[in-house]
Amino acid sequence: MEEKIELLKSILKELHRGASVDELKERFREVLSKVSPIEIPFIEQQLIREGVRVEDILKLCDLHVALFREALESxxxxxxxxxxxxxxxxxxxxxxxxxxxxxxxxxxxxxxxxxxxxxxxxxxxxxxxxxxxxxxxxxxxxxxxxxxxxxxxxxxxxxxxxxxxxxxxxxxxxxxxxxxxxxxxxxxxxxxxxxxxxxxxxxxxxxxxxxxxxxxxxxxxxxxxxxxxxxxxxxxxxxxxxxxxxxxxxxxxxxxxxxxxxxxxxxxxxxxxxxxxxxxxxxxxKSGITPDTYEIKKENDIVLETGFIDKEELEGLLRALPVEITFANKDHRVRMFSESMFHKGFLRTKTIIGRKLEYCHPPRLEPLVKKVAREILSGEKPYRVFWTKVGDRTIRVLIAPVKNRDGEIIGVVELVEDMTDIINNVEEIKKSIMVL
Amino acid sequence: MEEKIELLKSILKELHRGASVDELKERFREVLSKVSPIEIPFIEQQLIREGVRVEDILKLCDLHVALFREALESxxxxxxxxxxxxxxxxxxxxxxxxxxxxxxxxxxxxxxxxxxxxxxxxxxxxxxxxxxxxxxxxxxxxxxxxxxxxxxxxxxxxxxxxxxxxxxxxxxxxxxxxxxxxxxxxxxxxxxxxxxxxxxxxxxxxxxxxxxxxxxxxxxxxxxxxxxxxxxxxxxxxxxxxxxxxxxxxxxxxxxxxxxxxxxxxxxxxxxxxxxxxxxxxxxxKSGITPDTYEIKKENDIVLETGFIDKEELEGLLRALPVEITFANKDHRVRMFSESMFHKGFLRTKTIIGRKLEYCHPPRLEPLVKKVAREILSGEKPYRVFWTKVGDRTIRVLIAPVKNRDGEIIGVVELVEDMTDIINNVEEIKKSIMVL
Structure with a gap:
């Protein structure tokens, strides 16, 4: 080890003199063959203990990396x-x-x-x-x-x-x-x-x-x-x-x-x-190789960009969301909605499928509903957020565009989520945060 | 009007005497034919003004309803x-x-x-x-x-x-x-x-x-x-x-x-x-009838219990959610995931499709991940909520069962939502609540 430390010290001196890493690699090839790249950090730490300045040793890092690269290249x-x-x-x-x-x-x-x-x-x-x-x-x-x-x-x-x-x-x-x-x-x-x-x-x-x-x-x-x-x-x-x-x-x-x-x-x-x-x-x-032959794709799967889901799973997934969805197409017609296992937001029934969006609200809200739908469908607004009450629950209503993969807007979705338990328990939530 | 008021007063007296609504209907049929059911509330209010006690007039309500029903029945x-x-x-x-x-x-x-x-x-x-x-x-x-x-x-x-x-x-x-x-x-x-x-x-x-x-x-x-x-x-x-x-x-x-x-x-x-x-x-x-012939169902639609959606819309919808989804089946295998336009939660890539759930996490979290997945897939827990940080964002991680229509658990889903803007703005949100 002593010898290796001396070797590095001499390289350091050369670096101090202004020699380049490439030049040093050539000149010290034989010398360096005795030092494994993995040893260099330990030697450097030894040098620190001996009082060599950090700034000087930092110059060795480049040499170390260069050596490392060579070691791999071969x-x-x-x-x-x-x-x-x-x-x-x-x-x-x-x-x-x-x-x-x-x-x-x-x-x-x-x-x-x-x-x-x-x-x-x-x-x-x-x-x-x-x-x-x-x-x-x-x-x-x-x-x-x-x-x-x-x-x-x-x-x-x-x-x-x-x-x-x-x-x-x-x-x-x-x-x-x-x-x-x-x-x-x-x-x-x-x-x-x-x-x-x-x-x-x-x-x-x-x-x-x-x-x-x-x-x-x-x-x-x-x-x-x-x-x-x-x-x-x-x-x-x-x-x-x-x-x-x-x-x-x-x-x-x-x-x-x-x-x-x-x-x-x-x-x-x-x-x-x-x-x-x-x-x-x-x-x-020794242990043998048992490949994982699990087949994730099944017949009748809906093939998504990011995985597979069948209709039963999709409907179950929609119910498992903390969000209630009402989706309308570019013609302002309701295409589908979903109900959440977590909360009831606004009442929706199967009779609204195909219904004009503005007819799903009282005339008093019709101008607002039309305006927001137009803002979202035209791309004028990236999304809109409203807060309201359903009974004593505090509800966030998010209106967002639905886009295809090319970014073209093909519909508008109302996303309703009950945020009461968050709004009312901010301090408890902050305390319960785990860093994973 | 005076005459009608007198008529009702006489009926009231009979009611006071203990007569039943049915009995009165019979006896006053001719008399009542002069009073339209719609007039009764106004006459009652007149009686109040004349000092008749509310408690007495309340008895008229039943008669009113009975008359109303008859008027419709015919x-x-x-x-x-x-x-x-x-x-x-x-x-x-x-x-x-x-x-x-x-x-x-x-x-x-x-x-x-x-x-x-x-x-x-x-x-x-x-x-x-x-x-x-x-x-x-x-x-x-x-x-x-x-x-x-x-x-x-x-x-x-x-x-x-x-x-x-x-x-x-x-x-x-x-x-x-x-x-x-x-x-x-x-x-x-x-x-x-x-x-x-x-x-x-x-x-x-x-x-x-x-x-x-x-x-x-x-x-x-x-x-x-x-x-x-x-x-x-x-x-x-x-x-x-x-x-x-x-x-x-x-x-x-x-x-x-x-x-x-x-x-x-x-x-x-x-x-x-x-x-x-x-x-x-x-x-x-006069105005003619123009039926609404809009066809909401299209070819190649995925037919859901609560509407229609095609694959392009479904993928767009998943991106429009404020929630990032990672869905695994009963075999603890990732079936699909989604990314949200609203926030980045945990990194997921297409290479995790088919991956074992516990392999998607560091070994340190493997026992927790397995335990939670088991709790949810077995129905032992209805759902689990964790709060964590991604960078400086406060993230809610909701683990929920995915069930089919019969309530059978067919998978488990991780739902990740960035709640920072709610956690940090509770007072502003409370002020912005609109009663719709």
Whole structure:
């Protein structure tokens, strides 16, 4: 270890001299081969303890990321195209690695000072960094929501569950760190600052470990298993979720139609198995693979953009909503309505199907009803909200446009919801809020 | 008029003597033929002014109702079966007539006293009567929601609009009376009491007039026009809305399947026209009848219990809800989800279709998710509510069972709604409540 620390110190000196990361990589290739990328954060923290300034060590981060990228390039992911979801996820990890490393460095510095003022200043810097690091959620969400379902479908559920557990821990710790840091800054306590620092150290370490697991195990696995139609889904859906990095310069586009997990034949071929990282291969060979063959789509299903529902389920779903619906088309004619199991709003009966909207109200309200329907159907107003009473219940009446996928307005809907229990219990509700 | 008042006075004396209404009807048949039922309230009010006690005059109400019934029996509705919706509506009107008449009598008494204490006592009695009279809504709702649509379909829309306007006025005045009465009683003011009394007089008169219009014009018209399949609908839907009178002893049941307004061929035959009350016949013959031939049902519609919707509308409707839906079946598998135009709750992507519910959450929440899903799917809990935060938004998460028409639980739905703007603006909302 001593030797490795000395090595990094010499690299630092070179960086100080003004050498570029690329130049250093070349010159220290042999030297660096003795240092695993995963060791660098620990060595950096050692340097902090020895009194090297954080600002100097930060320069090492770029080198670290560069090394990391090289380490990956040489292995299973060597064939990944620029802009492919795996490529973009790896690039996100580089960004994350750097943020996590910086956080860890400041945390080390914090743990090494006895000066309250300095500690609090460092802590403030750290809250800015964790503010950035919270975006890690956007990275994890793509992994959890887009990649894991395809693994689960193939019967690989342990890896997703373990990873999600660790990712979740990072998110929870980020929250804890922030609470602790705010308290430390408010109360000006070194103890609290150090507790926050300790959590930050853990966050830094755990993000780093997750990056390693993703780059070394998860991505090689899914890259070997998923076909392009699956990557197509992951690509399009990822773009909706967003990226931590600027992806505008990457040209990769899937050349096939997306397939969702429920569409795929969840088979792992021997060729695929052979390509898997050895850790995964061992697990799968030992425990066997039982693919998830559940068929979610049934005959007579109504096929929606976002899933399937049959008529019985649809009617049950409408009844289960806390909202009562009355839907009219562009001709101001009632097409359908629904009743809620949760409350009775305005009386509607089956005799209003086909009825003119304005005839469903007393003449006194006819001008208002016509005006609002026109405002919504013409797009003049995005929606309207009214509050009224039905008996002693406080009712929200929301009038909204119904649009087709092209955004064209094809109808207007009245959405009636009983808000009495919210209006009357705001303080209790605030107290009952759980952070999930 | 003098003569008629004397006649009623003599009847009153007989009632005082203990004679029954039936007995009196027989004995005074000739006498009463000179008094129109519609005149009785005015004569009664005259008697009040002459100092006859309200309690005595109240006895006349029964006679009035009995006369009224006879007057109707002899005309177009003579063939109506006991328990037929028209019969029940007429019986409701008898009940209403009596309440309205009693209200009018007390109102007359109130207008004739200068004693504040007595005035307020009368007013208190009157608020009890109007409390009963508010139920008139149940009568009007049946007329407005069940009878009018069939008339509108036949191109007869003026009569429904005019009647609804007057019915609405009664409801509005009942509200006004109550506000005024409460104020008068609180402030102990004779002026306010009299203002309330004046409104009550109007209510009494207007309810009476509406009863007359219904019994003499509306019911004979619809009885001549509607066929049994229409009365079947009106009967079944009326039973859901409820009746002002006890209907348990009536045996009438429709012998055909109900037809909703959108199903009928809106034709008025010459034979039907001939049977209509002369006022209606004149109007229809003068203005002509243009039936409403709008077809609400389209090809490819999803036929719901309560209307029609096509797939495009359904998807648009789901987006227009203030609620985000994630629906799973009894196997804990996600069947569909929806996104709301109003807010983003939890991230869902198309890759979760078919996914196990518990895999959609971090392992930390898996036990809770499984427990809640089991509680709901087993019927152990009717629903569950959780409050949480997404960013700085306050989110209500409602977990509810999805049931089929037989009440069998066929799935579980997560309903996510952003309640921030309500939680944060309770006072503004309370101020913005409109009584419609």
């Amino acid at each position: 292995r299973e992911l060597s064939g990944v195209s620029e802009g492919h979801p795996v490529d973009l996820l790896v690039r996100e990890n580089e960004w994350l690695m750097k943020q996590a490393e910086i956080l860890g460095l400041y945390a080390s510095q914090l743990m090494n000072t006895d000066d309250l003022g300095q500690a609090l200043n460092i802590l403030k810097t750290m809250t800015r960094i964790t503010g950035e690091l919270r975006k890690v959620k956007i990275h994890y969400r793509k992994v959890q929501m887009l990649i894991f379902p395809y693994l689960e479908k193939r019967g690989v559920s342990a890896i997703p569950r373990v990873l999600w557990g660790r990712e979740d821990q990072v998110i929870v710790k980020l929250r804890k760190f922030y609470e602790k840091a705010v308290k430390a800054i408010e109360n000006r306590t070194l103890e609290l600052a150090r507790e926050a620092g300790k959590i930050a150290m853990e966050i830094s370490k755990e993000i780093g470990e997750l990056i390693f697991r993703e780059n070394k195990i998860l991505y090689p696995t899914v890259y070997a298993l998923f076909d392009e139609s699956e990557w197509a889904t992951i690509y399009y859906e990822s773009n909706k979720i967003g990226w931590l990095i600027d992806t505008s310069s990457f040209k990769w586009k899937p050349s096939v139609e997306p397939k969702y997990p429920y569409m795929i034949k969840p088979i792992v071929t021997p060729e695929q198995l052979a390509k898997l990282p050895v850790e995964v291969k061992n697990i799968l060979e | 005309r177009e509705l003579s063939g109506v079966s006991e328990g037929h919706p028209v019969d029940l509506l007429v019986r409701e009107n008898e009940w209403l007539m009596k309440q309205a008449e009693i209200l009018g009598l007390y109102a007359s008494q109130l207008m004739n006293t200068d004693d504040l204490g007595q005035a307020l006592n009368i007013l208190k009695t009157m608020t009890r009567i109007t409390g009963e009279l508010r139920k008139v809504k149940i009568h009007y709702r049946k007329v407005q929601m069940l009878i009018f649509p069939y008339l509108e379909k036949r191109g007869v829309s003026a009569i429904p609009r005019v009647l609804w306007g007057r019915e609405d006025q009664v409801i509005v005045k009942l509200r006004k009376f109550y506000e005024k009465a409460v104020k008068a009683i609180e402030n102990r003011t004779l002026e306010l009491a009299r203002e309330a009394g004046k409104i009550a007089m109007e209510i009494s008169k207007e309810i009476g007039e509406l009863i007359f219009r219904e019994n003499k014009i509306l019911y004979p018209t619809v009885y001549a026009l509607f066929d049994e399949s229409e009365w079947a609908t009106i009967y079944y839907e009326s039973n859901k809305i409820g009746w002002l009178i006890d209907t348990s002893s009536f045996k009438w049941k429709p012998s055909v399947e109900p037809k909703y307004p959108y199903m009928i061929k809106p034709i008025v035959t010459p034979e039907q026209l001939a049977k209509l009350p002369v006022e209606v016949k004149n109007i229809l013959e």
